[in-house]
Amino acid sequence: MLIPCPHCGDRDVSEYSYLGDATIKRPNQEKANPHKWETFVYNRQNPRGPHKELWQHNGGCRLIVEITRDTISHEILSMKATGPHKTGLGK
Amino acid sequence: MARFSAWALAKNALTGNQHWDSQWRKPEPKPAYDVIIIGGGGHGLATAFYLAKEHGIHNVAVVEKGWIGSGNVGRNTTIVRSNYELRPNALFYEHSMRLWEGLSQVLNYNVMFSQRGVLNLAHSPGELDAFATRGNALRLHGIDAELLDRNEVTRFVPQLDMSAETRFPIVGGLLQPRAGTARHDAIAWGYARAADHLGIDILENCEVTGFLKDGDAVVGVQTTRGDIKSAKIGVAVAGNTSDVMRKAGIENLPIESHVLQAFVSESLKPAVNTVVTGGGGHFYMSQSDKGGLVYGGNIDKYNSYAQRGNLPVIEDVHTLMLALYPQFAKLRMLRHWGGIMDMSLDGSPIITKGPLPGLYLNAGWCYGGFKATPASGWCFAHTIANDAPHALNAAFTLERFNSGYTIDEGGAGPFAKLH
Numbered sequence: 001m002l003i004p005c006p007h008c009g010d011r012d013v014s015e016y017s018y019l020g021d022a023t024i025k026r027p028n029q030e031k032a033n034p035h036k037w038e039t040f041v042y043n044r045q046n047p048r049g050p051h052k053e054l055w056q057h058n059g060g061c062r063l064i065v066e067i068t069r070d071t072i073s074h075e076i077l078s079m080k081a082t083g084p085h086k087t088g089l090g091k
Numbered sequence: 092m093a094r095f096s097a098w099a100l101a102k103n104a105l106t107g108n109q110h111w112d113s114q115w116r117k118p119e120p121k122p123a124y125d126v127i128i129i130g131g132g133g134h135g136l137a138t139a140f141y142l143a144k145e146h147g148i149h150n151v152a153v154v155e156k157g158w159i160g161s162g163n164v165g166r167n168t169t170i171v172r173s174n175y176e177l178r179p180n181a182l183f184y185e186h187s188m189r190l191w192e193g194l195s196q197v198l199n200y201n202v203m204f205s206q207r208g209v210l211n212l213a214h215s216p217g218e219l220d221a222f223a224t225r226g227n228a229l230r231l232h233g234i235d236a237e238l239l240d241r242n243e244v245t246r247f248v249p250q251l252d253m254s255a256e257t258r259f260p261i262v263g264g265l266l267q268p269r270a271g272t273a274r275h276d277a278i279a280w281g282y283a284r285a286a287d288h289l290g291i292d293i294l295e296n297c298e299v300t301g302f303l304k305d306g307d308a309v310v311g312v313q314t315t316r317g318d319i320k321s322a323k324i325g326v327a328v329a330g331n332t333s334d335v336m337r338k339a340g341i342e343n344l345p346i347e348s349h350v351l352q353a354f355v356s357e358s359l360k361p362a363v364n365t366v367v368t369g370g371g372g373h374f375y376m377s378q379s380d381k382g383g384l385v386y387g388g389n390i391d392k393y394n395s396y397a398q399r400g401n402l403p404v405i406e407d408v409h410t411l412m413l414a415l416y417p418q419f420a421k422l423r424m425l426r427h428w429g430g431i432m433d434m435s436l437d438g439s440p441i442i443t444k445g446p447l448p449g450l451y452l453n454a455g456w457c458y459g460g461f462k463a464t465p466a467s468g469w470c471f472a473h474t475i476a477n478d479a480p481h482a483l484n485a486a487f488t489l490e491r492f493n494s495g496y497t498i499d500e501g502g503a504g505p506f507a508k509l510h
Binding site: 001012013014018020021034035038039041042043044045046047048051053069071072073074 | 331333334342343344345346347348392393394395396397401403436437492493505506507508
Protein backbone atom coordinates (compact mmCIF):
# COMPACT_ATOMS: atom_id res chain seq x y z
CA MET A 1 0.00 0.00 0.00
CA LEU A 2 1.34 3.43 -0.98
CA ILE A 3 0.45 6.36 1.26
CA PRO A 4 0.70 9.80 -0.35
CA CYS A 5 2.67 12.56 1.34
CA PRO A 6 2.26 16.17 0.15
CA HIS A 7 6.00 16.69 0.60
CA CYS A 8 7.54 13.37 -0.54
CA GLY A 9 4.92 11.92 -2.90
CA ASP A 10 3.63 8.32 -2.79
CA ARG A 11 5.68 6.35 -0.26
CA ASP A 12 5.50 2.78 1.06
CA VAL A 13 3.23 2.18 4.06
CA SER A 14 6.22 0.94 6.08
CA GLU A 15 7.62 4.51 6.18
CA TYR A 16 4.56 5.71 8.10
CA SER A 17 3.19 5.44 11.59
CA TYR A 18 -0.59 5.06 11.75
CA LEU A 19 -2.21 7.51 14.16
CA GLY A 20 -5.80 6.35 13.66
CA ASP A 21 -9.19 8.03 13.34
CA ALA A 22 -8.87 11.72 12.40
CA THR A 23 -12.43 12.61 13.37
CA ILE A 24 -12.09 12.27 17.14
CA LYS A 25 -11.58 15.60 18.86
CA ARG A 26 -10.03 16.10 22.29
CA PRO A 27 -12.70 17.62 24.56
CA ASN A 28 -12.29 20.92 26.38
CA GLN A 29 -10.24 20.19 29.50
CA GLU A 30 -12.36 22.47 31.71
CA LYS A 31 -15.84 21.57 30.46
CA ALA A 32 -15.74 17.89 29.53
CA ASN A 33 -17.62 15.30 31.57
CA PRO A 34 -16.47 11.65 31.93
CA HIS A 35 -18.76 10.56 29.08
CA LYS A 36 -17.06 12.95 26.66
CA TRP A 37 -13.67 11.67 27.76
CA GLU A 38 -14.81 8.08 27.25
CA THR A 39 -15.99 8.93 23.75
CA PHE A 40 -12.69 10.64 22.93
CA VAL A 41 -10.43 7.97 24.39
CA TYR A 42 -12.28 4.75 23.49
CA ASN A 43 -15.23 5.09 21.13
CA ARG A 44 -14.75 4.80 17.38
CA GLN A 45 -17.09 4.78 14.38
CA ASN A 46 -14.87 2.20 12.66
CA PRO A 47 -16.58 2.62 9.26
CA ARG A 48 -16.66 -0.03 6.58
CA GLY A 49 -15.82 2.25 3.65
CA PRO A 50 -14.26 5.75 3.58
CA HIS A 51 -12.29 6.42 6.78
CA LYS A 52 -10.66 9.74 7.65
CA GLU A 53 -7.37 8.93 9.37
CA LEU A 54 -3.96 10.31 10.30
CA TRP A 55 -0.58 8.96 9.19
CA GLN A 56 2.78 10.39 10.20
CA HIS A 57 5.61 10.08 7.69
CA ASN A 58 8.10 8.99 10.38
CA GLY A 59 10.50 7.38 7.94
CA GLY A 60 10.60 10.52 5.81
CA CYS A 61 9.69 14.17 6.37
CA ARG A 62 7.76 13.49 9.64
CA LEU A 63 4.73 15.42 8.34
CA ILE A 64 1.33 14.34 9.64
CA VAL A 65 -1.04 13.62 6.74
CA GLU A 66 -4.81 13.41 6.94
CA ILE A 67 -6.05 10.81 4.49
CA THR A 68 -9.45 9.49 3.51
CA ARG A 69 -9.00 5.82 2.67
CA ASP A 70 -11.57 3.16 1.79
CA THR A 71 -11.21 0.40 4.41
CA ILE A 72 -12.63 -2.21 2.00
CA SER A 73 -10.45 -1.51 -1.07
CA HIS A 74 -7.57 0.43 0.61
CA GLU A 75 -8.02 3.08 -2.13
CA ILE A 76 -6.84 6.58 -1.12
CA LEU A 77 -9.67 9.05 -1.76
CA SER A 78 -8.14 12.32 -0.51
CA MET A 79 -5.05 13.65 1.23
CA LYS A 80 -3.96 16.86 2.95
CA ALA A 81 -1.20 17.96 5.30
CA THR A 82 -2.10 18.59 8.91
CA GLY A 83 -0.34 18.97 12.26
CA PRO A 84 2.02 21.75 13.41
CA HIS A 85 4.08 21.80 10.21
CA LYS A 86 1.31 21.73 7.62
CA THR A 87 2.13 25.19 6.25
CA GLY A 88 5.34 26.19 4.55
CA LEU A 89 5.58 23.14 2.28
CA GLY A 90 7.85 23.53 -0.71
CA LYS A 91 9.69 26.60 0.57
CA MET B 92 -27.67 -37.67 12.65
CA ALA B 93 -25.52 -40.72 13.14
CA ARG B 94 -23.01 -40.60 15.98
CA PHE B 95 -19.38 -41.07 15.07
CA SER B 96 -17.96 -44.26 16.56
CA ALA B 97 -15.57 -47.06 15.69
CA TRP B 98 -18.61 -49.12 14.63
CA ALA B 99 -19.93 -46.33 12.36
CA LEU B 100 -16.49 -45.90 10.79
CA ALA B 101 -16.17 -49.64 10.11
CA LYS B 102 -19.68 -49.94 8.70
CA ASN B 103 -19.24 -46.95 6.37
CA ALA B 104 -15.82 -48.12 5.28
CA LEU B 105 -17.33 -51.44 4.15
CA THR B 106 -20.00 -49.59 2.12
CA GLY B 107 -17.50 -47.28 0.43
CA ASN B 108 -18.26 -44.24 2.62
CA GLN B 109 -21.24 -43.49 0.35
CA HIS B 110 -23.88 -43.37 3.08
CA TRP B 111 -22.79 -40.72 5.59
CA ASP B 112 -25.68 -38.35 6.45
CA SER B 113 -25.44 -34.60 6.12
CA GLN B 114 -23.89 -33.24 9.29
CA TRP B 115 -26.53 -30.55 9.73
CA ARG B 116 -29.87 -29.65 8.14
CA LYS B 117 -30.52 -26.74 5.77
CA PRO B 118 -33.76 -25.46 7.31
CA GLU B 119 -35.97 -22.62 6.06
CA PRO B 120 -36.17 -19.68 8.50
CA LYS B 121 -39.14 -19.76 10.87
CA PRO B 122 -40.99 -16.46 11.45
CA ALA B 123 -39.81 -16.28 15.08
CA TYR B 124 -37.35 -17.85 17.51
CA ASP B 125 -36.67 -17.59 21.24
CA VAL B 126 -33.11 -16.49 20.51
CA ILE B 127 -31.33 -15.39 17.31
CA ILE B 128 -27.56 -15.47 17.13
CA ILE B 129 -26.06 -13.32 14.36
CA GLY B 130 -22.83 -14.83 13.09
CA GLY B 131 -22.23 -18.48 12.20
CA GLY B 132 -18.61 -18.54 13.28
CA GLY B 133 -17.11 -20.44 16.16
CA HIS B 134 -18.43 -18.14 18.87
CA GLY B 135 -21.97 -17.91 17.45
CA LEU B 136 -22.29 -21.67 16.91
CA ALA B 137 -20.85 -22.41 20.36
CA THR B 138 -23.33 -19.98 21.90
CA ALA B 139 -26.23 -21.75 20.19
CA PHE B 140 -24.94 -25.15 21.31
CA TYR B 141 -24.59 -24.12 24.97
CA LEU B 142 -27.99 -22.36 24.93
CA ALA B 143 -29.53 -25.74 24.11
CA LYS B 144 -27.23 -27.97 26.14
CA GLU B 145 -26.81 -25.92 29.34
CA HIS B 146 -29.99 -23.84 29.42
CA GLY B 147 -32.60 -25.94 27.59
CA ILE B 148 -33.30 -23.22 24.99
CA HIS B 149 -33.68 -25.14 21.73
CA ASN B 150 -35.76 -22.71 19.63
CA VAL B 151 -32.69 -20.85 18.39
CA ALA B 152 -31.51 -19.67 14.96
CA VAL B 153 -27.95 -18.92 13.94
CA VAL B 154 -27.98 -16.53 10.97
CA GLU B 155 -24.85 -16.39 8.84
CA LYS B 156 -24.34 -14.18 5.78
CA GLY B 157 -22.07 -16.67 4.01
CA TRP B 158 -21.39 -20.27 4.95
CA ILE B 159 -20.56 -21.27 8.50
CA GLY B 160 -16.93 -21.06 9.41
CA SER B 161 -16.11 -18.73 6.51
CA GLY B 162 -14.79 -16.01 8.81
CA ASN B 163 -12.12 -15.95 11.47
CA VAL B 164 -12.74 -19.47 12.84
CA GLY B 165 -11.34 -20.72 9.53
CA ARG B 166 -8.66 -18.02 9.25
CA ASN B 167 -6.56 -18.31 12.40
CA THR B 168 -3.35 -20.05 13.43
CA THR B 169 -5.26 -22.50 15.69
CA ILE B 170 -3.36 -21.77 18.92
CA VAL B 171 -5.07 -22.57 22.23
CA ARG B 172 -3.59 -21.30 25.51
CA SER B 173 -4.68 -19.76 28.80
CA ASN B 174 -1.50 -18.00 29.96
CA TYR B 175 -3.05 -14.61 30.76
CA GLU B 176 -1.83 -12.63 33.74
CA LEU B 177 -4.83 -10.45 34.66
CA ARG B 178 -7.41 -12.21 36.82
CA PRO B 179 -10.55 -11.80 34.62
CA ASN B 180 -8.64 -13.03 31.56
CA ALA B 181 -6.85 -15.83 33.44
CA LEU B 182 -10.06 -17.32 34.87
CA PHE B 183 -11.98 -16.93 31.60
CA TYR B 184 -9.34 -18.47 29.34
CA GLU B 185 -8.64 -21.28 31.81
CA HIS B 186 -12.35 -22.12 31.74
CA SER B 187 -12.01 -22.22 27.97
CA MET B 188 -8.98 -24.53 28.26
CA ARG B 189 -10.97 -26.94 30.43
CA LEU B 190 -13.81 -26.97 27.92
CA TRP B 191 -11.26 -27.65 25.14
CA GLU B 192 -9.93 -30.63 27.08
CA GLY B 193 -13.24 -32.48 26.86
CA LEU B 194 -14.58 -30.94 23.68
CA SER B 195 -14.15 -33.83 21.23
CA GLN B 196 -16.17 -36.10 23.55
CA VAL B 197 -18.86 -33.49 24.30
CA LEU B 198 -19.37 -32.72 20.60
CA ASN B 199 -18.78 -36.29 19.38
CA TYR B 200 -16.51 -34.63 16.83
CA ASN B 201 -12.74 -34.85 16.71
CA VAL B 202 -11.51 -31.27 17.12
CA MET B 203 -7.93 -32.60 17.05
CA PHE B 204 -7.02 -30.74 20.23
CA SER B 205 -3.30 -31.37 20.66
CA GLN B 206 -1.73 -30.23 23.95
CA ARG B 207 1.77 -29.90 22.55
CA GLY B 208 2.58 -26.83 24.66
CA VAL B 209 3.06 -23.16 23.92
CA LEU B 210 6.52 -21.73 24.58
CA ASN B 211 6.96 -17.94 24.82
CA LEU B 212 10.62 -17.15 24.19
CA ALA B 213 12.45 -14.55 26.27
CA HIS B 214 15.19 -12.64 24.46
CA SER B 215 16.49 -10.58 27.37
CA PRO B 216 16.85 -11.06 31.13
CA GLY B 217 14.20 -8.38 31.63
CA GLU B 218 11.74 -10.27 29.46
CA LEU B 219 12.47 -13.46 31.38
CA ASP B 220 11.80 -11.62 34.68
CA ALA B 221 8.44 -10.47 33.29
CA PHE B 222 7.68 -14.08 32.31
CA ALA B 223 8.52 -15.20 35.87
CA THR B 224 5.98 -12.69 37.19
CA ARG B 225 3.37 -13.92 34.72
CA GLY B 226 4.17 -17.56 35.47
CA ASN B 227 3.71 -16.96 39.19
CA ALA B 228 0.39 -15.21 38.57
CA LEU B 229 -0.73 -18.15 36.43
CA ARG B 230 0.21 -20.74 39.05
CA LEU B 231 -1.64 -18.75 41.73
CA HIS B 232 -4.72 -19.08 39.51
CA GLY B 233 -4.18 -22.83 39.21
CA ILE B 234 -2.93 -22.58 35.60
CA ASP B 235 0.14 -24.54 34.53
CA ALA B 236 3.29 -22.57 33.77
CA GLU B 237 6.96 -23.51 33.70
CA LEU B 238 9.84 -21.08 33.49
CA LEU B 239 12.59 -22.54 31.30
CA ASP B 240 16.20 -21.45 31.26
CA ARG B 241 18.33 -21.44 28.12
CA ASN B 242 19.35 -25.09 28.41
CA GLU B 243 15.81 -26.25 29.03
CA VAL B 244 14.63 -24.35 25.94
CA THR B 245 17.37 -26.05 23.91
CA ARG B 246 16.29 -29.49 25.11
CA PHE B 247 12.57 -28.81 24.56
CA VAL B 248 12.92 -27.26 21.06
CA PRO B 249 16.23 -28.45 19.63
CA GLN B 250 15.49 -26.91 16.22
CA LEU B 251 15.81 -23.30 17.48
CA ASP B 252 18.89 -21.23 16.69
CA MET B 253 20.30 -20.89 20.22
CA SER B 254 23.62 -19.35 19.17
CA ALA B 255 24.86 -16.17 20.80
CA GLU B 256 25.37 -14.56 17.37
CA THR B 257 21.66 -14.27 16.48
CA ARG B 258 20.11 -10.81 16.39
CA PHE B 259 18.07 -11.49 19.56
CA PRO B 260 19.70 -14.38 21.49
CA ILE B 261 17.29 -16.61 23.42
CA VAL B 262 17.78 -16.53 27.20
CA GLY B 263 14.82 -18.66 28.31
CA GLY B 264 11.09 -18.99 28.04
CA LEU B 265 7.72 -19.50 29.66
CA LEU B 266 6.02 -22.79 28.79
CA GLN B 267 2.37 -23.71 29.22
CA PRO B 268 2.45 -27.50 28.73
CA ARG B 269 -1.37 -27.89 28.49
CA ALA B 270 -1.63 -25.34 25.70
CA GLY B 271 -1.45 -26.38 22.05
CA THR B 272 -3.42 -26.35 18.83
CA ALA B 273 -6.75 -27.59 17.49
CA ARG B 274 -8.34 -28.09 14.09
CA HIS B 275 -9.93 -24.74 13.17
CA ASP B 276 -12.69 -25.98 10.83
CA ALA B 277 -13.60 -28.82 13.17
CA ILE B 278 -14.66 -26.27 15.79
CA ALA B 279 -17.18 -24.69 13.43
CA TRP B 280 -18.38 -28.02 12.06
CA GLY B 281 -18.42 -29.78 15.43
CA TYR B 282 -20.44 -27.08 17.17
CA ALA B 283 -22.75 -26.73 14.14
CA ARG B 284 -23.43 -30.47 14.01
CA ALA B 285 -23.99 -30.74 17.76
CA ALA B 286 -26.21 -27.63 17.85
CA ASP B 287 -28.24 -28.86 14.89
CA HIS B 288 -28.69 -32.17 16.68
CA LEU B 289 -30.23 -30.24 19.62
CA GLY B 290 -32.80 -28.64 17.29
CA ILE B 291 -31.07 -25.36 16.45
CA ASP B 292 -31.64 -23.93 12.97
CA ILE B 293 -28.44 -22.88 11.18
CA LEU B 294 -29.44 -20.43 8.46
CA GLU B 295 -26.63 -19.94 5.97
CA ASN B 296 -26.62 -17.34 3.17
CA CYS B 297 -28.83 -15.25 5.42
CA GLU B 298 -27.36 -11.78 5.81
CA VAL B 299 -28.72 -9.38 8.39
CA THR B 300 -29.65 -6.15 6.57
CA GLY B 301 -31.37 -4.36 9.46
CA PHE B 302 -33.05 -4.71 12.82
CA LEU B 303 -36.75 -4.68 13.71
CA LYS B 304 -37.23 -2.25 16.56
CA ASP B 305 -40.01 -1.41 18.99
CA GLY B 306 -38.97 1.93 20.42
CA ASP B 307 -35.46 1.41 21.73
CA ALA B 308 -35.82 -2.35 21.96
CA VAL B 309 -34.64 -4.72 19.27
CA VAL B 310 -37.34 -7.30 18.48
CA GLY B 311 -36.07 -9.02 15.36
CA VAL B 312 -33.81 -8.94 12.33
CA GLN B 313 -34.37 -8.15 8.66
CA THR B 314 -32.42 -10.59 6.54
CA THR B 315 -31.92 -11.48 2.91
CA ARG B 316 -34.22 -14.46 3.64
CA GLY B 317 -36.97 -12.38 5.24
CA ASP B 318 -37.79 -10.89 8.62
CA ILE B 319 -37.28 -13.04 11.71
CA LYS B 320 -38.58 -12.05 15.13
CA SER B 321 -37.04 -12.75 18.49
CA ALA B 322 -37.02 -11.13 21.92
CA LYS B 323 -33.33 -11.90 22.35
CA ILE B 324 -30.69 -11.28 19.71
CA GLY B 325 -27.01 -12.04 20.23
CA VAL B 326 -24.39 -10.46 17.98
CA ALA B 327 -21.15 -12.43 17.49
CA VAL B 328 -19.73 -11.13 14.22
CA ALA B 329 -16.07 -10.39 15.08
CA GLY B 330 -14.56 -7.88 12.62
CA ASN B 331 -17.98 -6.77 11.35
CA THR B 332 -19.25 -5.79 14.83
CA SER B 333 -19.25 -2.02 14.20
CA ASP B 334 -20.97 -2.49 10.83
CA VAL B 335 -23.74 -4.75 12.17
CA MET B 336 -24.30 -2.70 15.33
CA ARG B 337 -24.60 0.47 13.23
CA LYS B 338 -27.66 -1.13 11.60
CA ALA B 339 -29.19 -1.22 15.09
CA GLY B 340 -28.38 2.45 15.61
CA ILE B 341 -25.17 2.08 17.63
CA GLU B 342 -22.70 4.48 15.97
CA ASN B 343 -19.75 4.21 18.35
CA LEU B 344 -18.07 1.23 20.00
CA PRO B 345 -14.64 0.77 21.60
CA ILE B 346 -13.63 -1.37 18.62
CA GLU B 347 -11.52 -0.91 15.49
CA SER B 348 -11.37 -3.48 12.68
CA HIS B 349 -7.84 -4.40 11.62
CA VAL B 350 -6.48 -7.02 9.23
CA LEU B 351 -4.34 -9.88 10.53
CA GLN B 352 -2.41 -12.04 8.09
CA ALA B 353 -1.55 -15.71 8.55
CA PHE B 354 0.70 -18.04 6.58
CA VAL B 355 1.14 -21.71 5.74
CA SER B 356 4.26 -23.27 4.25
CA GLU B 357 4.48 -26.31 2.03
CA SER B 358 4.35 -29.63 3.90
CA LEU B 359 7.34 -30.96 5.82
CA LYS B 360 8.02 -34.10 7.77
CA PRO B 361 7.56 -33.49 11.53
CA ALA B 362 9.95 -30.61 12.34
CA VAL B 363 8.34 -28.37 14.94
CA ASN B 364 7.14 -30.15 18.07
CA THR B 365 5.41 -27.32 19.92
CA VAL B 366 4.04 -23.82 19.48
CA VAL B 367 6.84 -21.26 19.68
CA THR B 368 6.21 -17.53 20.04
CA GLY B 369 8.63 -14.63 20.24
CA GLY B 370 11.65 -14.02 18.06
CA GLY B 371 12.40 -10.55 19.34
CA GLY B 372 9.28 -9.27 17.60
CA HIS B 373 5.82 -10.74 17.37
CA PHE B 374 5.91 -14.20 15.81
CA TYR B 375 4.19 -17.53 16.49
CA MET B 376 4.42 -20.86 14.70
CA SER B 377 3.28 -24.45 14.93
CA GLN B 378 3.19 -27.38 12.52
CA SER B 379 -0.16 -28.71 11.40
CA ASP B 380 -0.91 -32.42 11.26
CA LYS B 381 -0.75 -32.15 7.46
CA GLY B 382 2.86 -30.99 7.83
CA GLY B 383 2.60 -27.33 6.85
CA LEU B 384 4.09 -24.74 9.14
CA VAL B 385 1.29 -22.43 10.34
CA TYR B 386 2.54 -19.04 11.46
CA GLY B 387 1.81 -15.37 11.85
CA GLY B 388 2.77 -12.13 13.49
CA ASN B 389 1.33 -8.69 14.08
CA ILE B 390 -1.75 -7.10 12.61
CA ASP B 391 -1.12 -4.64 9.77
CA LYS B 392 -1.88 -1.75 12.20
CA TYR B 393 -4.40 0.28 10.19
CA ASN B 394 -8.20 0.10 10.00
CA SER B 395 -9.25 -2.39 7.36
CA TYR B 396 -12.19 -4.55 6.31
CA ALA B 397 -10.23 -6.07 3.42
CA GLN B 398 -9.43 -9.74 4.04
CA ARG B 399 -5.94 -9.23 2.68
CA GLY B 400 -2.91 -7.37 3.97
CA ASN B 401 0.28 -5.72 2.82
CA LEU B 402 3.85 -6.79 2.16
CA PRO B 403 5.75 -5.18 5.10
CA VAL B 404 4.11 -7.57 7.58
CA ILE B 405 4.90 -10.55 5.34
CA GLU B 406 8.56 -9.53 5.26
CA ASP B 407 8.63 -8.89 9.01
CA VAL B 408 7.08 -12.26 9.88
CA HIS B 409 9.47 -14.22 7.67
CA THR B 410 12.48 -12.30 9.02
CA LEU B 411 11.49 -13.36 12.53
CA MET B 412 10.90 -16.94 11.42
CA LEU B 413 14.37 -17.19 9.89
CA ALA B 414 15.97 -15.59 12.96
CA LEU B 415 14.56 -18.46 15.05
CA TYR B 416 14.76 -21.23 12.43
CA PRO B 417 17.46 -20.46 9.79
CA GLN B 418 17.01 -24.01 8.41
CA PHE B 419 13.64 -22.98 6.88
CA ALA B 420 15.27 -20.44 4.54
CA LYS B 421 14.59 -22.58 1.45
CA LEU B 422 11.08 -23.52 2.48
CA ARG B 423 8.37 -22.01 0.32
CA MET B 424 5.30 -20.20 1.58
CA LEU B 425 2.30 -22.08 0.24
CA ARG B 426 -0.47 -19.57 0.89
CA HIS B 427 -1.42 -16.65 3.07
CA TRP B 428 -4.62 -14.83 3.87
CA GLY B 429 -6.12 -12.10 6.02
CA GLY B 430 -8.91 -11.97 8.56
CA ILE B 431 -10.64 -8.97 10.09
CA MET B 432 -10.04 -8.62 13.81
CA ASP B 433 -12.39 -6.78 16.17
CA MET B 434 -9.65 -4.95 18.05
CA SER B 435 -11.04 -3.62 21.32
CA LEU B 436 -9.45 -0.49 22.72
CA ASP B 437 -8.12 -2.26 25.83
CA GLY B 438 -7.29 -5.58 24.18
CA SER B 439 -9.90 -7.60 26.10
CA PRO B 440 -13.26 -8.97 24.96
CA ILE B 441 -16.81 -7.78 25.49
CA ILE B 442 -19.51 -10.34 26.44
CA THR B 443 -22.45 -8.39 27.71
CA LYS B 444 -26.16 -7.66 27.77
CA GLY B 445 -27.04 -4.60 25.70
CA PRO B 446 -26.25 -1.96 24.62
CA LEU B 447 -29.95 -1.92 23.57
CA PRO B 448 -32.88 -3.81 25.15
CA GLY B 449 -33.15 -7.23 23.52
CA LEU B 450 -29.59 -7.08 22.24
CA TYR B 451 -26.52 -8.97 23.52
CA LEU B 452 -22.99 -8.31 22.35
CA ASN B 453 -20.02 -10.67 22.00
CA ALA B 454 -17.04 -8.84 20.45
CA GLY B 455 -13.61 -7.31 20.89
CA TRP B 456 -11.62 -10.53 20.54
CA CYS B 457 -8.60 -8.82 19.00
CA TYR B 458 -6.59 -11.70 17.58
CA GLY B 459 -7.15 -14.13 20.42
CA GLY B 460 -10.66 -15.30 19.67
CA PHE B 461 -10.03 -18.87 18.53
CA LYS B 462 -8.82 -20.20 21.89
CA ALA B 463 -11.75 -18.46 23.56
CA THR B 464 -14.41 -20.11 21.40
CA PRO B 465 -15.78 -22.64 23.95
CA ALA B 466 -15.83 -20.25 26.93
CA SER B 467 -17.08 -17.37 24.80
CA GLY B 468 -20.08 -19.43 23.68
CA TRP B 469 -20.57 -20.83 27.20
CA CYS B 470 -20.55 -17.38 28.86
CA PHE B 471 -22.57 -15.69 26.11
CA ALA B 472 -25.23 -18.42 26.35
CA HIS B 473 -25.36 -17.92 30.12
CA THR B 474 -25.69 -14.13 29.69
CA ILE B 475 -28.50 -14.49 27.13
CA ALA B 476 -30.39 -17.20 29.04
CA ASN B 477 -30.23 -15.48 32.45
CA ASP B 478 -30.21 -11.85 31.29
CA ALA B 479 -27.13 -11.44 33.45
CA PRO B 480 -23.46 -12.28 33.02
CA HIS B 481 -21.75 -15.28 34.58
CA ALA B 482 -19.00 -14.47 37.09
CA LEU B 483 -16.47 -15.45 34.38
CA ASN B 484 -17.58 -12.69 31.99
CA ALA B 485 -18.85 -10.13 34.51
CA ALA B 486 -15.78 -7.95 33.89
CA PHE B 487 -16.15 -8.03 30.07
CA THR B 488 -18.66 -5.17 29.91
CA LEU B 489 -18.96 -2.11 27.70
CA GLU B 490 -19.34 0.05 30.84
CA ARG B 491 -15.74 -0.64 31.82
CA PHE B 492 -14.58 1.93 29.26
CA ASN B 493 -16.64 4.54 31.12
CA SER B 494 -15.87 3.45 34.67
CA GLY B 495 -12.15 2.99 34.04
CA TYR B 496 -12.08 -0.75 34.84
CA THR B 497 -10.42 -1.59 31.54
CA ILE B 498 -8.56 -4.91 31.25
CA ASP B 499 -5.35 -3.99 29.48
CA GLU B 500 -3.36 -7.25 29.44
CA GLY B 501 -0.56 -5.76 27.34
CA GLY B 502 -0.42 -2.44 29.18
CA ALA B 503 -0.58 -0.73 25.80
CA GLY B 504 -3.16 1.98 26.49
CA PRO B 505 -6.20 2.95 24.41
CA PHE B 506 -4.67 2.14 21.02
CA ALA B 507 -6.34 -0.69 19.10
CA LYS B 508 -3.30 -1.25 16.87
CA LEU B 509 -1.10 -2.05 19.89
CA HIS B 510 -3.24 -4.84 21.41
